[in-house]
Amino acid sequence: MTATASEGDDRIIRESGIDARIALIVQPVLRGIGFRLVRVHLSGQNGLTLQIMAEREDGTMSVEDCEEVSRAVSPALDVDDPIEKAYHLEVSSPGIDRPLVRKSDFTTWTGHLVKMETSIVVADRKRFKGKIVEAGEDDVLIEREKAAYGEKPTVR
Known part of the structure; x- marks a missing residue:
């Protein structure tokens, strides 16, 4: 988009x-x-x-x-x-399954579960599911719900 x-x-x-x-x-x-x-x-x-x-x-x-x-x-x-x-x-209204479209949305929803798809590959993936741990100016830290063997439990 x-x-x-x-x-x-x-x-x-x-x-x-x-x-x-x-x-x-x-x-x-x-x-x-x-x-x-x-x-x-x-x-x-x-x-x-x-x-x-x-x-x-x-x-x-x-x-x-x-x-x-x-x-x-x-x-x-x-x-x-x-x-x-x-x-x-x-x-x-955006409702409970709201799309996160602003940087401030990621900050507001820190601590909540998110399903995210990135436009570029990050850590060998484009799709992530986990809790928003922290939202920075240009990034977001996700604690993966289920990390595959050998994957880090968090991804930025």
């Missing part, structure tokens, strides 16, 4: 393709009403479904917040019309 960083977007994980185009449309709208974008994902389930995952600055998101976001982003999406076909709009 990569896209040009928009002003005020501190996410280190970003969308590509049509998802990135949609993110650029909804990001300023969300910011204007006090929310931050977590993720945009257009999928082919139930026809087309556009999922916009958002949260307040404090990480909360109520059902009423989802309704507010939906009402705010719908007109912007209608004007720019980035999706050629009919679609269902789904606004949600």
Whole structure:
């Protein structure tokens, strides 16, 4: 996932393709009403479904917040019309299985179990499962849940 960083977007994980185009449309709208974008994902389930995952600055998101976001982003999406076909709009909170998309997310969730996939090979792997032990400025230390024989119990 990569896209040009928009002003005020501190996410280190970003969308590509049509998802990135949609993110650029909804990001300023969300910011204007006090929310931050977590993720945009257009999928082919139930026809087309556009999922916009958002949260307040404090990480909360109520059902009423989802309704507010939906009402705010719908007109912007209608004007720019980035999706050629009919679609269902789904606004949600990150929930318990939230994607970690900001550096601050890794710090906030230190001590919690994470499943992580890196874009580059780290310690001969790209997929890791374990507890976040520490989050630095440019790295994260994971204590592996089950290290294979000969592997270190932690990986940075």
